Amino acid sequence: MVRLDENEISFPDPEIYDGHEGLIAFGGDLSIERIWFAYQLGIFPWYNPGEEILWWCPDPRFVLFPDELKVSKSMRKILHQNVFSFTENQNFRGVIKNCQQISRKGQTGTWLSDELMETFITLHEFGLAKSIEVWQNEELVGGFYGLQIGNVFCGESMFAKVSNASKAGFIHFVETHKNDIELIDCQSHTSHLESLGARMISKKEFLKILHKNNERR
Known part of the structure; x- marks a missing residue:
C-alpha cells in the first residue's frame, strides 16, 4: 500500500495496482483537487474520521446500468401516487448533512467527516x-x-427519514437521466441497491467505461 505525499496530487494507477481488498493508498489530504482527481481515476476515500485517509478502488465494483433498473410493483404504485416530489441541486448542503447525521442500522458514527463534507x-x-x-x-x-x-x-451516500424515500429518489433519478448517464457507480454492495438492479462488474470493465467518459469531457 502506498503512502501519499500531501504536497503532490498523485495516486498509484488502479489498473495495475490492486492493493489489499481494493485499498490503493493512504494519507494525502481531502482537497478538492485531490478528490476530483481521485474520482476520475476510479478511486474514492473511505475511512473513519480521526484516522488516516484510506483510498479505495475495489474489484469487483458495484454499479447500476440505467437500462437494468428494476422497479417493483409497490414502488411503481408509490411513484404514481406522487407520495414524494423530487428536485436536483436545490439543497445540496441539507442532503449531505443528513447523510452524515442519519442513524444507520449496525453502524455507529459516520465515515463522512466535516472536512470531507465541506470538500464536496x-x-x-x-x-x-x-x-x-x-x-x-x-x-x-x-x-x-x-x-x-x-x-x-x-x-456517494443516501439517506431516508421515511420509508421508501431514498429508493423513490434513486428510481426517479435513473429514469430521468437514462439517456445521459451510462453508468451509476455504487462503489460497494448493498442489498438496497441490488434490489434495484445494481450488480458487480470487474474493476477492469468499470475503469474502461470511466476512462471512456473522461475522454469525452
Missing part, C-alpha cells in the same frame, strides 16, 4: 457534485449526492 460542498459550488432531494409535505425526507464524471455518476 465546494465541488457542488463548482458544478462538479450534485444532489437529488426527495420531499414530502415540503419537508426534506430523503436524497443522495455524488460526483458526475462525463456520463458516469459516482454515487
Whole structure:
C-alpha cells in the first residue's frame, strides 16, 4: 500500500495496482483537487474520521446500468401516487448533512467527516457534485449526492427519514437521466441497491467505461 505525499496530487494507477481488498493508498489530504482527481481515476476515500485517509478502488465494483433498473410493483404504485416530489441541486448542503447525521442500522458514527463534507460542498459550488432531494409535505425526507464524471455518476451516500424515500429518489433519478448517464457507480454492495438492479462488474470493465467518459469531457 502506498503512502501519499500531501504536497503532490498523485495516486498509484488502479489498473495495475490492486492493493489489499481494493485499498490503493493512504494519507494525502481531502482537497478538492485531490478528490476530483481521485474520482476520475476510479478511486474514492473511505475511512473513519480521526484516522488516516484510506483510498479505495475495489474489484469487483458495484454499479447500476440505467437500462437494468428494476422497479417493483409497490414502488411503481408509490411513484404514481406522487407520495414524494423530487428536485436536483436545490439543497445540496441539507442532503449531505443528513447523510452524515442519519442513524444507520449496525453502524455507529459516520465515515463522512466535516472536512470531507465541506470538500464536496465546494465541488457542488463548482458544478462538479450534485444532489437529488426527495420531499414530502415540503419537508426534506430523503436524497443522495455524488460526483458526475462525463456520463458516469459516482454515487456517494443516501439517506431516508421515511420509508421508501431514498429508493423513490434513486428510481426517479435513473429514469430521468437514462439517456445521459451510462453508468451509476455504487462503489460497494448493498442489498438496497441490488434490489434495484445494481450488480458487480470487474474493476477492469468499470475503469474502461470511466476512462471512456473522461475522454469525452
